[in-house]
Each structure stands twice: as structure tokens, then as C-alpha cells.
Amino acid sequence: MSHELAEKTAGLASRINNLAVLHSGKHSRQLLELQDQLARLTLLAIVRELNAEHEAYQAAMAGIHQAIDLIGEADKKIKKITEVINVVAQTINAIEQALMDAAL
Amino acid sequence: MTTLQGRSKIVWVIFLSSLGVLIGCAARLPTAKYELLQESASSLLNNTTDTYFRIEKLQHRFAVTTAPDAAITRQSFKPLIGGQSFDLTPELRFREDALEVLVDYLQVLRALATKDYLKNVDKATLQLGGSLRNLLESSQLLPESQETKVTGIFAALMNQMAREIVKQETRTALKQAMDLAQDDIDKLVALIVQSNLKIKLTIGVMLTPLINHANEVRPQAGTLPRLPFDLEFAAIIAEADEIEASLDAVNRGLEKIPAAHKEIRRHLDKIQSAFDSLQELAREARRAQKFYRNLKD
Numbered sequence: 254m255s256h257e258l259a260e261k262t263a264g265l266a267s268r269i270n271n272l273a274v275l276h277s278g279k280h281s282r283q284l285l286e287l288q289d290q291l292a293r294l295t296l297l298a299i300v301r302e303l304n305a306e307h308e309a310y311q312a313a314m315a316g317i318h319q320a321i322d323l324i325g326e327a328d329k330k331i332k333k334i335t336e337v338i339n340v341v342a343q344t345i346n347a348i349e350q351a352l353m354d355a356a357l
Numbered sequence: 358m359t360t361l362q363g364r365s366k367i368v369w370v371i372f373l374s375s376l377g378v379l380i381g382c383a384a385r386l387p388t389a390k391y392e393l394l395q396e397s398a399s400s401l402l403n404n405t406t407d408t409y410f411r412i413e414k415l416q417h418r419f420a421v422t423t424a425p426d427a428a429i430t431r432q433s434f435k436p437l438i439g440g441q442s443f444d445l446t447p448e449l450r451f452r453e454d455a456l457e458v459l460v461d462y463l464q465v466l467r468a469l470a471t472k473d474y475l476k477n478v479d480k481a482t483l484q485l486g487g488s489l490r491n492l493l494e495s496s497q498l499l500p501e502s503q504e505t506k507v508t509g510i511f512a513a514l515m516n517q518m519a520r521e522i523v524k525q526e527t528r529t530a531l532k533q534a535m536d537l538a539q540d541d542i543d544k545l546v547a548l549i550v551q552s553n554l555k556i557k558l559t560i561g562v563m564l565t566p567l568i569n570h571a572n573e574v575r576p577q578a579g580t581l582p583r584l585p586f587d588l589e590f591a592a593i594i595a596e597a598d599e600i601e602a603s604l605d606a607v608n609r610g611l612e613k614i615p616a617a618h619k620e621i622r623r624h625l626d627k628i629q630s631a632f633d634s635l636q637e638l639a640r641e642a643r644r645a646q647k648f649y650r651n652l653k654d
Binding site for chain 2: 256259266267270273285286288289290292293294295296297298301302307337349352353356357
């Protein structure tokens with residue numbers, strides 16, 4: 254059982270929040286939508302008991318780490334913001350999958 | 358002679374009254390302490406019920422505010438993501454039911470310590486049985502791992518209550534009940550305290566997106582709608598702060614219950630105690646009553 258997924262998802266949501274503040278227009282809107290989804294997934298991860306050994310869980314964790322590496326500290330505007338948005342959207346799918354498959 | 362007889366009578370009267378007081382003390386049960394323990398736990402339960410209700414309200418606001426930008430359907434504002442529910446309500450009910458079991462158990466002890474205990478214990482035991490059934494039912498709405506945590510809670514105690522305990526002298530009955538219950542109290546308290554820590558995390562997770570959305574639609578400075586908007590949102594933030602503080606306060610109180618229970622149990626064996634945990638518990642329970650009173654409902 255692990256709540257690391259919830260913590261990491263919350264961490265990613267927080268970085269996306271910072272990025273949304275730094276960007277404007279369409280990108281800001283898209284980032285806020287991603288943040289909403291990440292917040293919902295964090296809540297789901299908090300209420301679920303999860304098997305951290307499950308491959309879907311590990312895939313989701315790997316996705317989160319990849320997204321966080323790409324974003325960095327989220328303390329300045331990012332040139333490849335479209336790439337970030339795509340990677341985070343894929344990560345969201347992986348987290349959703351983990352929450353479904355790795356639930357105890 | 359008359360004076361001597363009079364004096365000896367007085368001495369006897371004093372001796373007998375002192376003996377009476379001593380016998381009374383030896384046999385006297387710490388009724389007030391049982392009352393304080395049960396009332397404090399009951400206060401924590403009231404605060405918990407209020408707090409959980411406010412969390413459900415915050416969750417509703419969060420679900421509506423962060424609903425996907427799509428045509429409204431019956432599912433739009435439900436706490437769902439990818440068809441999976443993140444509804445905290447069943448989790449909250451389960452914790453509330455666990456605390457209710459604890460309060461009802463303490464009521465059984467309180468009843469056992471009263472003069473009219475046969476009648477009172479019967480009622481209190483029935484109530485405890487009911488709250489145990491509620492707990493089991495609410496655990497069945499959660500993953501199996503949660504159900505396992507509460508299966509068998511107070512089973513030994515209930516079994517004994519139904520048969521033997523009440524037939525015995527009150528002090529012995531109390532000792533037996535408290536010994537049978539101590540491990541389950543530890544378990545229940547740990548379960549609720551851990552859950553409250555987990556539940557506390559959800560407040561920040563819900564609040565950040567609410568703030569972002571508020572910033573998106575906040576009326577311009579200097580316009581008439583700005584003040585009511587800000588006032589309403591300030592109340593949401595203040596309530597979230599109170600919820601977090603209240604969960605901490607309830608946990609501080611709850612953590613004292615197992616030790617306070619042990620203190621009273623030791624007292625039954627005439628072991629001296631300063632009742633530090635009981636006092637701490639009462640203090641936290643009183644403090645917990647004061648949350649939310651400055652908030653506009």
C-alpha cells in the first residue's frame with residue numbers, strides 16, 4: 254500500500270498551477286484544466302488503497318517523474334509549453350489507469 | 358463519669374463516621390472521571406460531524422467548480438474522474454461511525470459506574486451494538502482492507518457484556534470491560550487519527566483549484582461586485598483553515614483517549630494517577646467546541 258502516488262500527483266498539480274500563472278491565454282487555460290484533473294486524481298489516490306508493486310502504478314510514477322523533469326521548478330515560462338501539456342495529458346491517463354488497476 | 362461516657366460516645370461517633378468515609382472511599386467508583394471521559398469523546402464526535410459536513414460542502418464546491426468544460430449532464434457535478442469516484446463521503450461516514458462506537462463504549466462504562474447501572478447498562482449496550490452494526494455497514498462500502506480494520510472490534514466485550522459482566526460486582530465488571538476493550542480502543546483511535554491526517558491533505562488539494570478559478574472570474578478592482586465576491590471567497594478560505602485546524606485539534610484529543618482510559622483503569626486497582634491524559638483530553642475537547650463559531654453559515 255502506498256500514498257506516494259497521491260503525493261507525487263499533488264506535486265505535479267502544484268507545478269502545473271505555477272506554470273498556469275506564468276503563462277497566459279490558451280496555454281494558461283489548458284494548464285488550469287490539467288490542474289483540475291490532477292487535483293481530482295490526487296483525491297482519488299488519497300481515498301484508494303493502492304498496490305505500489307503493480308506495473309500500472311509504476312508506469313504512472315515514471316510518467317510523473319518524466320513530466321516533473323520536463324517542467325523543472327516551474328519558476329519561469331517554458332518554451333516547449335505544448336510539449337509539456339501533451340506529456341502531462343499522457344501522464345494523467347497513466348495515473349487514471351493506475352488508480353483503476355492497482356486498487357487493492 | 359458522665360463526661361467520660363459522653364467523650365467516649367463522641368470518639369465512637371467520630372471513629373464510625375471516619376470508617377464509613379473510608380469504606381465509602383474504598384468502594385467509590387470514579388464516576389465523574391467516566392463522565393468526563395465520555396463527555397469529552399462526545400464533544401470530539403460533535404466537532405467531527407460538523408467538520409466532515411463542511412468537508413462534504415467543500416468537496417461539492419470543488420466538484421462543481423472543476424467540472425469539465427462540456428455540456429451539462431446528470432454526471433457533470435459528481436466527484437468523478439475517468440468514471441471513478443473520489444467521493445470522500447463514504448470515507449467520512451466510516452470514520453464518524455468508528456468514533457461513534459468509541460463514544461458509545463465509553464457510555465457503557467459511564468453507565469456501569471452509576472448506581473442504577475443494571476437499567477443504564479442495558480440501554481448503553483444496545484446503543485453500542487447499534488453503532489457497531491453501523492460501522493460494519495459503512496465499512497462494507499469501502500475497499501475490503503477497511504472492513505478488515507474494524508471486523509471484530511469490541512466483539513469480546515459485547516460477548517462478555519451479554520453474558521457475564523453485569524452479573525458481577527460493579528468494580529470487577531468495569532475492570533473486565535476495560536481490559537477487554539483497551540486494544541480495540543487503541544486500534545479505533547489509530548484508525549481515526551490516521552484517517553484525519555489523510556483527510557486533511559484533501560483540503561489543500563481542493564482549495565488550490567478553487568482559488569485559481571476564483572482568480573479567473575474575480576470582478577475588477579473598484580467595481581461594485583468585487584467586495585461581495587471577495588467576502589464570499591474569504592469565508593471559503595477561512596472555513597478551509599478552520600477545517601484543517603479542527604482536524605488537528607480532534608486528533609490531539611483522540612490521541613489522549615487510550616491513555617486516559619488506562620489511567621482510570623489503573624485507578625480501579627488503587628494505583629495513584631495524576632490523570633494528565635484525561636485532563637488533556639478534556640482541554641482539547643473543550644477547545645474543539647470553539648471551532649467555526651466566527652464563520653458565517
